[in-house]
Amino acid sequence: MTHISQMLDRELKKGSAELLILSLVEARPRHGYEISKLIESRSDGVVRFNVASLYPLLYRLEQRGWIKGRWVEEAGQRRRRFYRLTADGKKVLAAQRNTWREFVEAINRITGMEHA
Amino acid sequence: MPDWKREVKNRLSGLQLDPVRESEIVEELTQHLEDRYEESLRGGATEVEARRAALRELEGDGLLTQSLRQIESATSREPKTSASHGRVNVFSDLWQDLRYGARVLLKNRAFTIVAVIALALGIGANSAIFSVVNTVLLRPLPYKDPERIVSVDEDNSRHGFPHDTPAPANYIDWRDQNKVFDQMAAIADLSMNLTGAGEPERLDGRRVSASLFPLLGVEPQLGRWFSPEEDQAGANHSIILSHALWQRRFGGDARIVGKKITMNGYDFEVVGVMPASFQFPTREDQFWIPIAFSQREAARRRSHFLEVYARLKDGVTLEQARAEMTTIAARLAQQYPEENTDLGAGVVPLQEQLVGNIKPALLVLLGAVGFVLLVACANVANLLLARAAVRQKEIATRVALGASRLRLIRQFLTESLLLAMIGGVFGLLLSVWGVRLLKAFIPENISQAASITVDVKVLAFTLLVSLLTGLVFGLAPATQATKFNLNETLKEGGRDSASGSRGSRIRAALVIAEVALSLVLLVGAGLLVNSFLHLRGVDPGFHTDHLLTMNVVLPAQKYADQAHRSAFYDDLLRRVEALPGVKSAAVASQIPLIRQGDSNGIAFEGRPDPAPGQENIVATRIVSPRYFQTMGIQLLRGRPFGEQDRADAPAAVVVSESMARRYYPGEDPLGKRISFGKPQSPDDWMTIVGIVNDVRQYNLDAEPKPQIYLTYQQAGFFAPRHLIIATSVEPRGLGSAVRGAVWEIDKDQPVSDISTMEDVLSESIARQRFSMILLAVFAAVGLILAAVGLYGVMSYSVAQRRHEIGIRMALGAQASDVLRMVVGQGLKLVFVGVAIGLIASLALTRVMASLLFGVSATDPTTFAVISLVLVSAGVLACFVPARRATKVDPMIALRYE
Numbered sequence A: 001m002t003h004i005s006q007m008l009d010r011e012l013k014k015g016s017a018e019l020l021i022l023s024l025v026e027a028r029p030r031h032g033y034e035i036s037k038l039i040e041s042r043s044d045g046v047v048r049f050n051v052a053s054l055y056p057l058l059y060r061l062e063q064r065g066w067i068k069g070r071w072v073e074e075a076g077q078r079r080r081r082f083y084r085l086t087a088d089g090k091k092v093l094a095a096q097r098n099t100w101r102e103f104v105e106a107i108n109r110i111t112g113m114e115h116a
Numbered sequence B: 001m002p003d004w005k006r007e008v009k010n011r012l013s014g015l016q017l018d019p020v021r022e023s024e025i026v027e028e029l030t031q032h033l034e035d036r037y038e039e040s041l042r043g044g045a046t047e048v049e050a051r052r053a054a055l056r057e058l059e060g061d062g063l064l065t066q067s068l069r070q071i072e073s074a075t076s077r078e079p080k081t082s083a084s085h086g087r088v089n090v091f092s093d094l095w096q097d098l099r100y101g102a103r104v105l106l107k108n109r110a111f112t113i114v115a116v117i118a119l120a121l122g123i124g125a126n127s128a129i130f131s132v133v134n135t136v137l138l139r140p141l142p143y144k145d146p147e148r149i150v151s152v153d154e155d156n157s158r159h160g161f162p163h164d165t166p167a168p169a170n171y172i173d174w175r176d177q178n179k180v181f182d183q184m185a186a187i188a189d190l191s192m193n194l195t196g197a198g199e200p201e202r203l204d205g206r207r208v209s210a211s212l213f214p215l216l217g218v219e220p221q222l223g224r225w226f227s228p229e230e231d232q233a234g235a236n237h238s239i240i241l242s243h244a245l246w247q248r249r250f251g252g253d254a255r256i257v258g259k260k261i262t263m264n265g266y267d268f269e270v271v272g273v274m275p276a277s278f279q280f281p282t283r284e285d286q287f288w289i290p291i292a293f294s295q296r297e298a299a300r301r302r303s304h305f306l307e308v309y310a311r312l313k314d315g316v317t318l319e320q321a322r323a324e325m326t327t328i329a330a331r332l333a334q335q336y337p338e339e340n341t342d343l344g345a346g347v348v349p350l351q352e353q354l355v356g357n358i359k360p361a362l363l364v365l366l367g368a369v370g371f372v373l374l375v376a377c378a379n380v381a382n383l384l385l386a387r388a389a390v391r392q393k394e395i396a397t398r399v400a401l402g403a404s405r406l407r408l409i410r411q412f413l414t415e416s417l418l419l420a421m422i423g424g425v426f427g428l429l430l431s432v433w434g435v436r437l438l439k440a441f442i443p444e445n446i447s448q449a450a451s452i453t454v455d456v457k458v459l460a461f462t463l464l465v466s467l468l469t470g471l472v473f474g475l476a477p478a479t480q481a482t483k484f485n486l487n488e489t490l491k492e493g494g495r496d497s498a499s500g501s502r503g504s505r506i507r508a509a510l511v512i513a514e515v516a517l518s519l520v521l522l523v524g525a526g527l528l529v530n531s532f533l534h535l536r537g538v539d540p541g542f543h544t545d546h547l548l549t550m551n552v553v554l555p556a557q558k559y560a561d562q563a564h565r566s567a568f569y570d571d572l573l574r575r576v577e578a579l580p581g582v583k584s585a586a587v588a589s590q591i592p593l594i595r596q597g598d599s600n601g602i603a604f605e606g607r608p609d610p611a612p613g614q615e616n617i618v619a620t621r622i623v624s625p626r627y628f629q630t631m632g633i634q635l636l637r638g639r640p641f642g643e644q645d646r647a648d649a650p651a652a653v654v655v656s657e658s659m660a661r662r663y664y665p666g667e668d669p670l671g672k673r674i675s676f677g678k679p680q681s682p683d684d685w686m687t688i689v690g691i692v693n694d695v696r697q698y699n700l701d702a703e704p705k706p707q708i709y710l711t712y713q714q715a716g717f718f719a720p721r722h723l724i725i726a727t728s729v730e731p732r733g734l735g736s737a738v739r740g741a742v743w744e745i746d747k748d749q750p751v752s753d754i755s756t757m758e759d760v761l762s763e764s765i766a767r768q769r770f771s772m773i774l775l776a777v778f779a780a781v782g783l784i785l786a787a788v789g790l791y792g793v794m795s796y797s798v799a800q801r802r803h804e805i806g807i808r809m810a811l812g813a814q815a816s817d818v819l820r821m822v823v824g825q826g827l828k829l830v831f832v833g834v835a836i837g838l839i840a841s842l843a844l845t846r847v848m849a850s851l852l853f854g855v856s857a858t859d860p861t862t863f864a865v866i867s868l869v870l871v872s873a874g875v876l877a878c879f880v881p882a883r884r885a886t887k888v889d890p891m892i893a894l895r896y897e
Helices: A003-024 A032-042 A051-064 A087-111 B004-015 B019-042 B047-056 B061-076 B090-107 B109-138 B168-177 B212-216 B243-250 B318-335 B350-355 B359-390 B392-400 B405-441 B456-481 B486-490 B501-537 B562-578 B627-631 B657-663 B731-745 B757-764 B766-800 B802-810 B815-851 B860-886 B890-895
Strands: A067-073 A079-085 B149-156 B161-164 B181-195 B201-208 B238-241 B260-263 B266-273 B287-290 B307-312 B344-349 B547-551 B582-588 B599-604 B616-623 B635-638 B652-656 B673-676 B686-692 B707-711 B722-727 B752-756
Touching: A003 A032, A003 A051, A003 A087, A032 A051, A032 A079, A032 B019, A051 A067, A051 B019, A051 B061, A079 A087, A079 B019, B004 B019, B004 B061, B019 B047, B090 B109, B090 B405, B109 B359, B109 B405, B109 B456, B109 B766, B149 B318, B149 B350, B161 B344, B168 B181, B168 B318, B181 B212, B201 B752, B212 B307, B238 B243, B307 B318, B318 B344, B344 B350, B359 B392, B359 B405, B359 B456, B359 B501, B359 B766, B359 B815, B405 B456, B405 B766, B456 B501, B501 B766, B501 B815, B501 B860, B547 B731, B547 B757, B562 B582, B562 B722, B562 B731, B582 B627, B627 B722, B652 B657, B657 B686, B657 B707, B722 B731, B731 B752, B752 B757, B757 B766, B766 B802, B766 B815, B766 B860, B802 B815, B802 B890, B815 B860
Parallel strands: B201 B287, B238 B266, B616 B707, B652 B686
Antiparallel strands: A067 A079, B149 B161, B149 B307, B149 B344, B181 B201, B181 B260, B181 B307, B238 B287, B260 B266, B547 B722, B547 B752, B582 B616, B582 B722, B599 B616, B599 B673, B635 B686, B652 B707, B673 B686
């Protein structure tokens, strides 16, 4: 990527990263690898999170109490750490969704892009 | 499968994470990489490609470590409880507790200030009184082996003098005959006029045996002691000066030893100067000369005026000394039946003799301050309990985080001890200031009074008291606060146990204890006040207002014969009475309330001589004719002295009414004759010409003793020393005018001790006043503390019961009902406290009985009044919270959980 697009990439990722992760664990608890794969697949490869960017974020969200991690051992498998959304996390997710939607609508109005 | 674990670990090694956390992170990241690797393989990649894909996940590992470092250090900043880490480091825990405690105290400034004030008062008062006790009772006297020094006196219980001053002949026999003392020494009072070096000045000093200073083991600062050769009649022209006198009158002249000074017209050679710190037994002595008994004086067995001290031989006990002296006294009684019948000898340790009569007062005061401290402790304990109730959530959280109960108790105790230490520091400051104040008021004749200080022992005592105090008031709240139901507390609106029945019972008990202790203190103070008022109200038998007194003592050498002396007094009285503002003037050998002494045995005409040991001892006063008029002493019958009572006229004597009652019951004493001792000639008879009312000659609280008066023209002994002036203006203003009148006659005649009669009276009851004021102050402090404690408890109770009060008011209760309910609740506590206090007082005030005058230790009026005072204070203390309770808005209260 060019320098500018790298910057944009970083900034956009920063702003939306929390929203992404919270929304992905909303439906059911997921482990770290699953989350990163989902992000990659649902965005058609546009957004990628590797270890260095994903796990620190997960730990930070856990520290804030928005998600909660739990070691789960399923029969015949190694134990994995699953993350689920907490009650506080639900509230934050709803707020961030609103913010994001308003932001996007505003940008659209300014730049004259029609809603697809 | 490549070793992904090692890959991850390598990248995280620089982080120095907690081992548990690190292994978790490593495990999770390793998983991720393995999943990525396997998925790549499943997607058809080669091992190399799959490996590369997985490694791509670790790109930006600098960012990874940096982010992890930030996050993990944020986690570790949270407070670790000992349960989660199992550290057993006592000092770091203690330091943590102290810092935490300090933070808590700072956050609740109002509470901390109130608690510190209460503690400072309690601890400070204790330290101040202990300083006095330490110096006066505990500190060894500043002599060599002071516990071996004793005072020896005559036991004249028969005449009401169990500790009489010995006579010279007896002293000499004791000294020569005993085998239990290393040395014996005698002391006699002496005042002399210093002349020839500036203004004539009257100095108070002592005649002492040469053996006194060796007995005490004190070295002079300059020069030497008296030698035995100097202690002989005729050879006694040596003098030793006190440090103060040496500095003041002789400018601290380093070559004073060997110089001559003039006292009473005689030349004395200075042989030594005593150190500044020396005092024996009291601090007023300004000089010492050898006692040097003349032959005549040494033979006197009837004049009792010495103080005798001795040092026990090594190995001799007090009992042995007492037994020996009793034997010697019995022997003398047999040898000299006329003078010594029934005269015993007593031996008392010096320490006891010096402080004996103040010991009870000091011990009472020590007990009193102990009570004050207990009240303060109860107060602070209550405050802490109330605070603990508020801190329930904090406590619960810490328990949930793993703190053990012991740990919490330790935390609370540390806070209490911290509080107590702070209170102790302020208390110490308070006591230093308090000691300074005390010294200004302590009666002068208490030995060592000048050297009362706050010394190391007092500091140690204060520290100990502070620690104990902290434990005492800290333990209850600590154990109480940490005993509770975790679930209940964490639930919203759960009732905390500190406000539950057990907590409030403890607080109620504390308040009751405070009230009881305060009552005891107040009763004690009340009794002393009552006693002092009685004392003050005693009619001394003479006027005390508008009377000026001073000492004018004629030196024996200059005024050797009676005619010369009489001429002086005649002249003096004439001049003084001519001064403006003077109503009348008089002289007397002794004025009331100054000191003991001046008694003589008398014989009655027509009555058989009294048996030895049965002499009639009466107080004897030599006065000028207008003495009664000047002093305001009433003539009851007969006539006062007048012009006709000249030197060549028949001797006339005036007697006091108790003398008349005692020795002439049912008879008229007027016209009867008495004499001093057995009359040697017809001229020795004196005729009773008048009777005057009794005068309290020695103490206000002692019964007046029989007393007789003679005029100075007719009496050859006991020369007058006091000049008394009755004024129509403010007495003190005439001081210099009167002195001027004296110096007109004799410019070298010193005039000293100018004071008003009111001051003399006041000084005579200084000790009682002192005790009273001190105890009253302590009682007031105790009362305030108890009232504050009660107020605190009631406030808290009202706050806790808002819900209930709201319901009551919503159901129609009036403000007055609520008031009555709250005040009633408080008064219940007060009444119980008063009841307990009364019982305790009845038991304890017996200790004070020796300090009381005109009031019994169980005086019902005092008890009743004090109880009323305390109950009123209680009502007042409950009133404010009660009123606050009536202002409760029922709607708000009902909503309050």
